Amino acid sequence: MGKQLNVGLLGMGVVGSGVxxxxxxxxxxIKARTGVEITITKALASPYEDKSAFAEAYGFSLTTSVEEICADPAIDVIVELIGKIDPAKEFILTALAHKKHVVTANKDLIATHGPELMAAAESAGVSLYFEASVGGGIPIxxxxxxxYLPDTITGIFGIINGTTNYMLTQMVAEGLSYETALSExxxxxxxxxDPTNDVDGIDAAYKMVILTKFAFGMTIALTDIDITGIRGLSIDDIQQAAAFGYDVKLIGGAQKNKxxxxxxxxxxxxxxxxxALASIKSEFNGVFIKSTGIGQSMVYGPGAGSRPTATSVVADLTELAKHxxxxxxxxxxxxxxxTKLASASEKVDRYYLSCPTAVDVSALIADVLDPTVAPQQTNGITAYLTQPISQQFAExxxxxxxxxQMMKVMEEF
Structure with missing residues (x-):
């Protein structure tokens, strides 16, 4: 291998081109800092797009065979940027079987099959890196x-989907409806x-599977996460929240109880x-961390896009060059x-509740209302804040x- 790190590239779309x-x-x-020159030597050609001019401009050859790239003894690392679970999983397992290091940005795959792929990498004696799978350009x-190796994380909370954060920002700033914000x-x-993965919280949930592993060492599945999206969220609820002094954000959170x-x-x-999370606007991402050592910290930056994500991919390659x-x-x-998961009775939060003003819910909510916060009324909707109650009780x-309508209320830090 010498002082050269040769790369085989699978995927020359937006992120692959950015890499x-x-x-x-x-x-x-990178060579000056690591002593190693990183070079893309071969890439997988797409049957749908002619990339010959692009490949020539960057000095690498093209092939239609994944096996040819993975079996090439001159190639040290495979970068997988095809996306989706299939055929990316097969391609990565093939690369690992050929004892190639792998770098990927594939959050769906890592969240779904991460343990299997990491075990295959360990068995092959190579590395599997995926910094770009969460947060785009944020090195979270x-x-x-x-x-955080010498620290103990007690909670991690993130705005980790740029699409929904952009929509919610526009709903707050411009008073747009959900439908108009989505169209924009x-x-x-x-x-x-098809915005399903974004607006229904699935994209963020994939990322929470990965963040939970890195923050707490626990291996969880998508089914272990309480997932609610923002589909159909009312501008009235956005405005009611603002009247209480809150912004509505799609938050991925993981927190340990006592x-x-x-x-x-x-x-x-x-x-x-x-x-701090309320200050994150538009398509930007941010992850807020609570720990016993550092206390509170936040990592913030662009959560998607060609160059930010590509920079995270290249950062993984640079790490391999150093190694x-x-x-x-x-x-x-x-x-x-x-892995120890809290039951619904152990998950305790304050809640925001709203309903049409014409509907009398006083008997239903009287015993759980926060006595320090007066209800808000706007456009025929009345909103309330509760005292801390369990998820089981709320449901x-x-x-x-x-x-x-119900939404959780984040505590003041």
Whole structure:
């Protein structure tokens, strides 16, 4: 391998093209810092698009065979940027079987099959890195796996979906309806034509599977997460929240209770306007961390886009270059702890409740209202804030009552 790190590239879309550009610009700087030159030598050609001119411009060859790339003895690392679970999983397993390091940005795949892929990498004696799978250009995973090693994280909360954050920002700032905000996000390229994964919280939930592993060492599945999206969220509820002094954000959260059990959720949450997470606007992402050592910290930046995501991919390649120079192989994550999940009765939060003013719910909510906060009335809707109550209690008392909307309220930090 010498002082060269040769890369096989699978995927030359928006992020793959960005990797080529960032690497070309930073190649000399990376070599100066690591002593290793990173070079893309071969890429998988798409049957739907002619990339020959692009490949020639960046000095690598094209092939239609994944096996050819993975079996090439001159290639050290496979970068997978195809996306989706299939055929990406098969491609990565093939690369690992050929003892190639792998770098990917594929959150769906890592969240769904991460343990299997990491075990395959360990068995092959190579590394599997995926910094770009969460937060785009935000270096959150490496921050958690290095800077928090001597610390104990008690909670992690993130705005980790740029599409919904853009929509909610526009609903707050411009008074847009959910439907108009979604249409605008699609026009600007922030939302897909089918926005299901974004607006229903699935994209954020995939990322929470990964963040939970890095923050707490626990391996969870999508089914372990309480997932609620923002689909159909009313502008009236947005405005009522603002009247209480909160902004509504789609928050992915994982927090330990006093018994060490973990509650993981994704959903619209009332965030105090004084909180750092409330300052994150538009398509930007941010992750807020609570720990016993550092206390409170937040990592913030662009959560998507060609160059930010490509820069995270190249950062993984640079890490591999450093390890090559040192002659070591290091797994991305070694932290493992028994998975202990909180029950619905152990998940305690304050709640925002709203319903049509004409509906008398006084008897239903009187015993749980926060006596320090007066109800708000706007456009025929009355909103209330509760005292801390369990999720089980909230669902049993209010979950099936027609017309009542519920959202959790984030505590002041």
């Amino acid at each position: 080529c550009q960032v690497l070309a610009e930073q190649k000399a700087a 995973l490496r921050t958690l796996s290095t800077h 996000a699609q026009e600007k390229g922030f939302a897909e034509s 018994n060490g059990a973990l509650a993981v959720s994704v959903g619209p949450v009332l965030v105090p306007q004084s909180h 090559k120079a040192e002659g070591v192989v290091t797994p991305f994550i070694q932290f493992a702890a028994p 049993e008392r209010f979950g099936k009552v027609a017309g009542i």
